[in-house]
Amino acid sequence: MTTLPPDVAAPRETPLGAPIVEFVLRLGDDRLVLGHRLSEWCGHAPVLEEDIALANVALDLIGQGAAMLALAGKLEGRGRDEDALAYLRDEREFRNCLLVEQPNGDFAVTIVRQFLFDAWSVLYLDALARCPHAELAALAARALKEDTYHLRHSSQWMLRLGDGTPESHERAQRALDALWRFTGELFEADAVDAAVAKQGIAVDREAIRARWNDIVSDVARRATLTPPDEPHMASGGRTGRHSEHLGHLLAEMQIVARSHPGAGW
Amino acid sequence: MTAVRANRDDVMRILGTVMDPEVPVLSVVELGIVRHVAVSDAGVKITITPTYSGCPAMRTMEQDMREALVAEGIGDVTFETVYAPAWTSDWIPAAAREKLRRFGIAPPGPAEQGGLIALARRPASVACPYCGSTNTERRSEFGSTACKAIHFCNACRQPFDEFKAF
Structure with missing residues (x-):
């Protein structure tokens, strides 16, 4: 057995910070990363209306992410603003779930990813909008309105793709099969969640999972799609262990800010 | 100063x-x-x-x-x-809605309150700001800016923007 030098063998996750900071980072990073992914479609979507739609959703998510990261930076109290958090952290410091960093693939992959996320997001934000942390609740309430609108859009595309042509059906089913294993992570709760729950920010993951299952099965049934029977769920994003795709995404997202530190226009 | x-x-x-x-x-x-x-x-x-x-x-x-x-x-x-x-778009007063309509943007209807999903229900058709017909269809839920959706009027054959009810 080869012994790796300690700096390689040691786990490279960055240690978790204060629970409330971690909690808000997870929320903000989901939106920033998914927003960036969607922005990659700009100029490439199958029809003009969808190009505009995906860019609009991307802008909403990036805007939500910016406000949430600004709050995380303020709670952290180390002088990092939303730009510092978005552009100057490394892969292992990102706390987004694995689902949102998965590549766009074809249009079906993008829509299925969006639908699975939106259906979870509206339930999660709905719970947070009623939490006692006033600033967090306000951001959640605002994002909830936007994500509800996004969910309507992604749901309708699920129906059109799934119950569309044989090819669109097959692609949508393939996307659902491929992305399903990234959905388990959405309902995980760890020590961070337990700690913020003590401050009253409690989200009942099992209740959300049940409602999410209802939404997803309902839409899938109408779309003639079948959620796969997949017992293995991927995990790790919330503590900084990401799939290989996030690093590539960050390279593109961060290069200007890192090449020209402090640049403005 | x-x-x-x-x-x-x-x-x-x-x-x-x-x-x-x-x-x-x-x-x-x-x-x-x-x-x-x-x-x-x-x-x-x-x-x-x-x-x-x-x-x-x-x-x-x-x-x-x-x-x-x-x-x-x-x-x-x-x-x-x-x-x-x-x-919420409900904060836009009636006089301003009329300005929108005259400008060629259908003013927002009442914003939906609560309720997470309304998947099966088709939203009511939006009156055309040019000819007033409600024989219109939604072309896209997203338009040229975050606040607009795109519709088409079957009566006067014009595409038009709607200021989204939000």
Whole structure:
């Protein structure tokens, strides 16, 4: 057995910070990363209306992410603003779930990813909008309105793709099969969640999972799609262990800010 | 800067001349983003509630408000952003809705309250701002700006924007 030098063998996750900071980072990073992914479609979507739609959703998510990261930076109290958090952290410091960093693939992959996320997001934000942390609740309430609108859009595309042509059906089913294993992570709760729950920010993951299952099965049934029977769920994003795709995404997202530190226009 | 002791009415009148850059018939006041104006010896404090998270015009509007006030000698302006309650198109007054319609943008209907999903229900058709027909169809839920959706009028064969009910 080869012994790796300690700096390689040691786990490279960055240690978790204060629970409330971690909690808000997870929320903000989901939106920033998914927003960036969607922005990659700009100029490439199958029809003009969808190009505009995906860019609009991307802008909403990036805007939500910016406000949430600004709050995380303020709670952290180390002088990092939303730009510092978005552009100057490394892969292992990102706390987004694995689902949102998965590549766009074809249009079906993008829509299925969006639908699975939106259906979870509206339930999660709905719970947070009623939490006692006033600033967090306000951001959640605002994002909830936007994500509800996004969910309507992604749901309708699920129906059109799934119950569309044989090819669109097959692609949508393939996307659902491929992305399903990234959905388990959405309902995980760890020590961070337990700690913020003590401050009253409690989200009942099992209740959300049940409602999410209802939404997803309902839409899938109408779309003639079948959620796969997949017992293995991927995990790790919330503590900084990401799939290989996030690093590539960050390279593109961060290069200007890192090449020209402090640049403005 | 020489302080001009403005009163609140002056400030509101000036803000009423600052237009949304993307919907230039609506002022920032009519749009509903100006939630509160406080005038004191310390200057003018304007509380704003942004529309969509993804609206890139928010910063421009803040800058335009500042410039309009400075042009009238009111320089000590600070802005505070408040997210709750969340902005809604219901805050746009009736007269401003009519301005939208005359400009060729269908004004927003009442915003949906509560309820997470309304998947199966088709939203009511939106009246064409040009001919008034309700024989219209939604072409896309997203339009040229965050606040608009695209429709098509089957009666007068015109595409048109709707200011989204939100």
